[in-house]
Amino acid sequence: AAGVIQSPRHLIKEKRETATLKCYPIPRHDTVYWYQQGPGQDPQFLISFYEKMQSDKGSIPDRFSAQQFSDYHSELNMSSLELGDSALYFCASSTSTGVPGANVLTFGAGSRLTVL
Amino acid sequence: AQSVAQPEDQVNVAEGNPLTVKCTYSVSGNPYLFWYVQYPNRGLQFLLKYITGDNLVKGSYGFEAEFNKSQTSFHLKKPSALVSDSALYFCAVRDMADTPLVFGKGTRLSVIA
Numbered sequence: 625a626a627g628v629i630q631s632p633r634h635l636i637k638e639k640r641e642t643a644t645l646k647c648y649p650i651p652r653h654d655t656v657y658w659y660q661q662g663p664g665q666d667p668q669f670l671i672s673f674y675e676k677m678q679s680d681k682g683s684i685p686d687r688f689s690a691q692q693f694s695d696y697h698s699e700l701n702m703s704s705l706e707l708g709d710s711a712l713y714f715c716a717s718s719t720s721t722g723v724p725g726a727n728v729l730t731f732g733a734g735s736r737l738t739v740l
Numbered sequence: 741a742q743s744v745a746q747p748e749d750q751v752n753v754a755e756g757n758p759l760t761v762k763c764t765y766s767v768s769g770n771p772y773l774f775w776y777v778q779y780p781n782r783g784l785q786f787l788l789k790y791i792t793g794d795n796l797v798k799g800s801y802g803f804e805a806e807f808n809k810s811q812t813s814f815h816l817k818k819p820s821a822l823v824s825d826s827a828l829y830f831c832a833v834r835d836m837a838d839t840p841l842v843f844g845k846g847t848r849l850s851v852i853a
Binding site (some may be wrong): 628631657665666668669672680682714716720723724725726728729730731732734736 | 772774776781782783784785786789791809811830834839840841842843844845846
């Protein structure tokens with residue numbers, strides 16, 4: 625079965641550089657979520673999109689932005705990178721059908737960003 | 741706001757013994773509860789969820805979880821642990837409003853042969 629595809633899997637950047645992460649959700653999933661997982665930490669919600677519109681916003685820094693495109697893929701853009709941005713970034717997707725809140729999030733394998 | 745507590749950072753179990761990974765939650769309304777497992781350098785994999793109905797929920801790989809409303813708990817259990825169950829386990833909650841999933845800090849399960 626198709627899964628959530630994230631690219632790149634690994635990324636190394638210098639401080640103050642810019643990085644872009646991509647996420648391709650499961651076909652027919654209309655909602656995309658971005659999470660950040662620091663070393664030894666739990667995943668922290670950053671932002672989500674439903675039908676290409678931002679639906680919720682969490683602890684996403686102002687230096688970060690994201691969008692969902694017409695083909696439902698999403699990109700997370702990170703600028704002025706800091707050492708503390710080094711983390712595993714997960715994308716997840718789900719449908720919005722059925723009982724609100726009950727839909728399972730399917731996660732991608734993650735993109736590991738290292739900022740030097 | 742919803743929150744999840746996993747009181748144990750680490751759980752050690754001998755292979756073949758039953759295992760329990762604890763989780764308590766806090767939400768304003770009725771909770772939707774989830775368990776995910778994470779293997780090294782991998783994404784989070786869904787194990788099971790509680791939405792409504794029977795308090796005992798069965799999921800993947802022989803795992804089950806029991807919802808206890810009075811104790812606001814959703815402990816993950818398995819009757820007989822396998823070495824391959826060794827991983828990081830996350831409990832997560834959202835309320836009925838389809839808000840983002842909130843995760844606990846995770847519990848590292850180590851099953852010893």
